[in-house]
Amino acid sequence: MFESKILLYCSMGLKQIDHGSKEYLQMVNLRYEIMRKPLGLNFSQEELAKEKNDILIGAFDEDEMMGCCILSDMKDGCARLRQMAVQKNMQGKGIGESIMRFAEIIARDKGFKALTMHARDTAIGFYEKYGYKVKGDRFIEINIPHHIMEKKLR
Numbered sequence: 674m675f676e677s678k679i680l681l682y683c684s685m686g687l688k689q690i691d692h693g694s695k696e697y698l699q700m701v702n703l704r705y706e707i708m709r710k711p712l713g714l715n716f717s718q719e720e721l722a723k724e725k726n727d728i729l730i731g732a733f734d735e736d737e738m739m740g741c742c743i744l745s746d747m748k749d750g751c752a753r754l755r756q757m758a759v760q761k762n763m764q765g766k767g768i769g770e771s772i773m774r775f776a777e778i779i780a781r782d783k784g785f786k787a788l789t790m791h792a793r794d795t796a797i798g799f800y801e802k803y804g805y806k807v808k809g810d811r812f813i814e815i816n817i818p819h820h821i822m823e824k825k826l827r
């Protein structure tokens with residue numbers, strides 16, 4: 674397992690992508706398939722338009738997007754991690770971990786002091802592996818239970 678993760682890190686490309694680019698379209702499709710379609714939901718044009726101010730991150734195998742996430746500036750020194758998703762058939766192979774680590778590097782580099790998120794309850798165990806802590810009570814967003822999680826960036 675360890676060796677296959679090392680191989681994955683070496684072969685996978687992590688990069689920031691531009692809003693409105695063909696990579697961004699791939700990202701929206703991936704997020705729709707993994708996060709919204711199973712809930713019977715879609716993105717509004719208004720929601721997507723706001724993302725032009727965000728930091729958009731994709732993990733690629735050649736030209737194919739394997740996973741993604743978004744960092745939004747909360748204007749209080751923190752960034753909010755959003756829309757973390759990995760292609761269904763590629764989950765459990767370390768892609769989520771490498772996106773998480775890359776997002777933290779970018780966030781530190783941009784001067785953010787902490788990362789925060791609205792974590793789906795089903796993903797809390799994943800974020801806990803990287804030092805994120807639950808804060809506050811459960812709440813419902815897009816019809817499913819979430820908790821706020823956060824971590825200071827050193």
Ligand SMILES: CC(C)(COP(=O)(O)OP(=O)(O)OC[C@H]1O[C@@H](n2cnc3c(N)ncnc32)[C@H](O)[C@@H]1OP(=O)(O)O)[C@@H](O)C(=O)NCCC(=O)NCCS
Pocket residue numbers: 707708756757758759760763764765766767768769770771791792793795796797798799802
């Ligand atoms: C959650 C998600 C992003 C994780 O990505 P992934 O590529 O599958 O995760 P990785 O393979 O990098 O896993 C890293 C570690 O986290 C663990 N892990 C992965 N998903 C987990 C989960 N949902 N709960 C608890 N642990 C999890 C893995 O077992 C692995 O542990 P290990 O290092 O001890 O082996 C991915 O499963 C996904 O897209 N899920 C559906 C969308 C979603 O829920 N997104 C989060 C919204 S808040």
